[in-house]
Amino acid sequence: MDNTWVEVSKSALLNNLKGLKGLLSPGTALMFVVKANGYGHGLSQVAGIAETENSPVDTYGVHLPEDGIFLRRKGITKDIYVLGYANGSQLEALIRHDLCPVVTNTELIPLLEQEASRQKKQVRITLKCETGTHRQGILPEEVPEAASLLKKAPSVTLEGLSTHFANIEDTSDHSYAQGQIHSFKEFIRKFEAFGFILRRNHIACSAATILLPETHYQMVRTGISSYGYWSSKETYLSFRSGDSRELRLEPVxxxxxxxxxxxxxxxxxxxxxxxxxxxxxxxxxxxxxxxxxxxxxxxxxxxxxxxxxxxxxxxxxxxxxxxxxxxxxxxxxxxxxxxxxxxxxxxxxxxTADEIAALAGTISYEVLSRINPLIPRRIVP
Ligand SMILES: Cc1ncc(COP(=O)(O)O)c(C=O)c1O
Incomplete structure (x- = not known):
């Protein structure tokens, strides 16, 4: 008998994921973001549930290469995107396990080429673009250099571009997000002008997936909503006020x-x-x-x-x-x-995690993801 434990509801998780998939056009992939120990729910447990037959999940998003390797060892064969930083020493394992890195700086491209050609493999990458979060990603002026490095890297395939919204959860005014969408389109235009065919671009987190269909591109990356929480009160109210689409989220x-x-x-x-x-x-x-x-x-x-x-x-x-x-x-x-x-x-x-977050002066993301990973996670129906 455990003193303290976490229960993870299989039906709630699958229903949330199905609901989110229902917002997408056919052909748009759903990435289930399972970083931070599956937002505190247990990486092994949530991925296990998401691998059930007829699962709406198309790909996974992890922060660390180690987490991607863990999923591969669990037998997961779907695309796994490494959203966080992979340093040079991690590239051997990353390529060997067929993980898809989101590359945030041009320096990594020749290193990926070197390792992929050594392993006689092709590595598919997403290039992250800086559109206004001022966190990760290449700058617009770095596009020619990135394009030239990629042309010299036959073992590296540029699958698509990505970016991340800075101000989409905390507000119902999406003008900053619209500016980022505009910059992202410019990045696409520039890479296409260099002759790249971008098959899978992705920029939408939960709030964008729910509120802005124009951000879906070929894949969306949903974290918090998959686990049954609205990104924020503003996201919930914006969706409820202006939208006839249905989405029910249930905490997992x-x-x-x-x-x-x-x-x-x-x-x-x-x-x-x-x-x-x-x-x-x-x-x-x-x-x-x-x-x-x-x-x-x-x-x-x-x-x-x-x-x-x-x-x-x-x-x-x-x-x-x-x-x-x-x-x-x-x-x-x-x-x-x-x-x-x-x-x-x-x-x-x-x-709810929202109530606890309000009392602690934080957000549901932090309440959930900081639950100590050593506490047992049990899957319940
Ligand atoms: C790059 C990236 N994409 C998607 C997500 C998922 O965001 P959300 O949990 O708001 O859906 C995160 C989470 O922080 C992220 O860092």
Whole structure:
């Protein structure tokens, strides 16, 4: 019996992925972004689910070459795109496992050629273009150099171009995104003018996939929405207000722990480190064996809550490294080892990653992806 565990709903994940695929034109590929341990859900678990028969997933997106290799070792044969940085020492393994790197600088092109020709293989690459995020990607003025390096690299195939939106989740004003789309079109035009045939361009994350069909090109890259969360309130409201299309997203992950101790204290008693909470009445407390080491944000001290027997149990005092203390005075019948829900449903009540994120001053992405990978992930129907 585990003290703390994560449940990953197979049906929710597949339904979300099918819903997203339903937004695409036939022939547009769906990349399932499984970086950061599958957004905290467990890379092995989510990829296992996504590999079921008739899966809507066409390709995978990982951050690290190691994660791509892990998926290959699991027997996955679909295209796997390495979205993060692959350094020179990782190219041998990357090419040997037929991963598709997203190349963000021109220096990598000759190194890829050298290694691919040594292995007598063809490596398919996406070239990432800088359109306004000012993070990764080649600049417009680097196009001639990239084109010339690619012409001298017969073992490297430029499959397509990509970019990433800077300001699409936090706003319902998409003018900055439109500027990026415009710059991206310019990159395409320039590479085509050098004679390249771009078969798979991709720029859309979840928000763009959901809101802007013109960004779909030949592939979209969906992360957070696959896991059942809207990228932001603005994305949700923009979709609901202006769109007749249907999309239902259902959170895939539940995070649970157990009551490790029950304790009655009197009024005027300080709780936890720093004595930041003082009781004002006789109080029953439950100690739960989960803390910030496990990914439960310390900013939830005195503000977060968990669910026990379908009721909210507020956190009292500070979140510790491996423990939290919750108030169960109003929840009758609690016993040692009873389930406490950190994320997910208990009876009619629910705690979502969006709610926890709002309390901790962050976003659902961080709440989910920071759940300690050592916590067991169980697939549930
Ligand atoms: C390059 C790239 N594409 C796609 C995604 C997926 O974004 P989202 O989770 O908003 O769908 C990410 C996530 O950060 C990313 O870095």
């Amino acid at each position: 992950l539940a995070w649970k722990t157990r009551i490790g101790q029950i304790k009655d204290v009197g009024p005027d008693v300080s709780i936890g480190y720093g004595c930041t909470y003082k009781t004002n009445q006789p109080t029953r407390l439950a100690i739960l064996p989960v803390g910030y080491y496990d990914g439960y944000d310390r900013k939830l001290s005195n503000s977060g809550y968990v669910l026990i027997h379908g009721k909210r149990a507020p956190i009292r005092g500070r979140v510790c490294m491996n423990m939290i203390i919750v108030d169960i005075t109003h929840i009758p019948g609690c016993r040692l080892n009873d389930e406490a829900v950190l994320l997910g449903y208990s009876g009619e009540e629910v705690v």
